[in-house]
Amino acid sequence: xxxxxxxxxxxxxxxxxxxxxxxxxxxxxxxxxxxxxxxxxxxxxxxxxxxxxxxxxxxxxxxxxxxxxxxxxxxxxxxxxxxxxxxxxxxxxxxxxxxx
Amino acid sequence: xxxxxxxxxxxxxxxxxxxxxxxxxxxxxxxxxxxxxxxxxxxxxxxxxxxxxxxxxxxxxxxxxxxxxxxxxxxxxxxxxxxxxxxxxxxxxxxxxxxx
DNA sequence: TAAACATATCTAATTTTTTCGATATATCGA
DNA sequence: TCGATATATCGAAAAAATTAGATATGTTTA
Numbered sequence: 001x002x003x004x005x006x007x008x009x010x011x012x013x014x015x016x017x018x019x020x021x022x023x024x025x026x027x028x029x030x031x032x033x034x035x036x037x038x039x040x041x042x043x044x045x046x047x048x049x050x051x052x053x054x055x056x057x058x059x060x061x062x063x064x065x066x067x068x069x070x071x072x073x074x075x076x077x078x079x080x081x082x083x084x085x086x087x088x089x090x091x092x093x094x095x096x097x098x099x100x
Numbered sequence: 101x102x103x104x105x106x107x108x109x110x111x112x113x114x115x116x117x118x119x120x121x122x123x124x125x126x127x128x129x130x131x132x133x134x135x136x137x138x139x140x141x142x143x144x145x146x147x148x149x150x151x152x153x154x155x156x157x158x159x160x161x162x163x164x165x166x167x168x169x170x171x172x173x174x175x176x177x178x179x180x181x182x183x184x185x186x187x188x189x190x191x192x193x194x195x196x197x198x199x200x
Numbered sequence: 201t202a203a204a205c206a207t208a209t210c211t212a213a214t215t216t217t218t219t220c221g222a223t224a225t226a227t228c229g230a
Numbered sequence: 231t232c233g234a235t236a237t238a239t240c241g242a243a244a245a246a247a248t249t250a251g252a253t254a255t256g257t258t259t260a
Contacts, residue, residue, distance in 0.1 A: 001115055010107035012200075012248085017198055044207060054250050059208055061248095076259045078206045089200065097193050100111075100119055112218085144237060157219050160237055178227045178236045 001091050003099075006069045014051050015061055019070065021050060022084045040074040041083025101191050103199075114151050115161055118168065118199045121150060134180045140174040141183025 009015050022026040025038035029046045032038070033072055038075045048058040065071040074081045109115050121128040127137035130145045133137070148158040162182055165171040167189045174181045 004111060004113050007107045007116075008247090011104060011111045013104050016103055016107075016200070021199075044159035053248095055207075056209080056251075059248050063208080075207095075256095080207060093193060093197050093200070096196070100116070100125075100189065100193070108217090145235095154220055154241080155237075156221075160219080163238080175237095177225095180237060 001088060001095060002068070003092070003095060006070065006088075006092050008071075009065050009068050009070055012061075014053060015065060018061065018065070019084065019089075020053065021069075022082065034077055034079070035081070036045070038083075040076065041072070041081040043079045047080075047082070063082060068087050101179070101188060101195060102168070102190070103195065106170065106188075106192050109165055109170060112161075115165060117182065118147060118151065118161065118165070119124050119189075121147070122171075122182065134179070135176055135181070138183070139182075140176065141172070141181040143179045143181050144165060145179075 001066065010019075011088075012060060022042060024043050028050065029038070044055075044058060047062070048055055051058055053061075062071060062073075066073055066082070069085055069100045072085050074083070090094050122142060125142050128150065129138070129142050132143060132146075143196075144155075144158060147162070148155055151158055153161075162170060162171060162173075166173055166182070169185055172183045172185050174183070
């Protein structure tokens with residue numbers, strides 16, 4: 001849990017938005033077709049549509065968020081679903097509260 | 101209280117260190133000569149010595165932290181003392197806990 | 201097996217951040 | 231008032247982040 005690395009993720013409005021959207025996928029995204037509900041998160045395409053940036057940019061963002069352990073990817077067939085890593089997100093906020 | 105702007109401040113180890121050091125000035129800095137105690141914070145020179153970066157870099161850092169409302173400057177004669185803005189720091193952490 | 205599709209990776213241009221030395225400004229002390 | 235001291239600001243070079251288009255990879259389906 002690296003404060004600086006996670007803060008870098010949060011130093012960008014789109015990435016913060018993605019984290020917020022993934023908190024309530026039902027409210028923020030249309031339902032998936034091939035997967036029940038949002039248990040494994042949201043597919044890249046939906047996130048891209050909502051963010052309005054290019055596919056490669058969103059993929060890069062999601063990758064950086066995964067590297068910071070903020071998101072967990074799950075592959076289902078040709079789709080990758082991303083969901084929040086609540087443990088790390090909580091650990092980050094608690095560390096800030098404590099140490100910062 | 102801008103999440104992205106504050107996160108940019110925290111996206112750098114030295115700036116995070118400065119915030120931590122200022123939490124306990126007595127432990128982290130030598131006593132000031134011309135001012136009792138650390139009520140108004142710590143002078144730039146001490147922070148610079150501890151951080152080991154150039155004077156202009158530290159001044160730039162402190163300025164960006166002040167712009168993000170994380171630090172409060174007080175001028176005494178030729179010295180500027182910086183202290184933490186605990187309200188904004190707490191508001192930031194609480195906002196993350198709530199909204200993120 | 202080939203085409204279509206979803207996502208990832210590569211390459212590169214642009215923008216932003218980092219960092220410093222030089223200089224400016226403000227204050228103090230002789 | 232002049233020189234020394236503390237901090238701020240300016241200008242510029244180097245490094246990192248942003249972003250997109252092109253291409254690669256892996257998966258599904260006709």
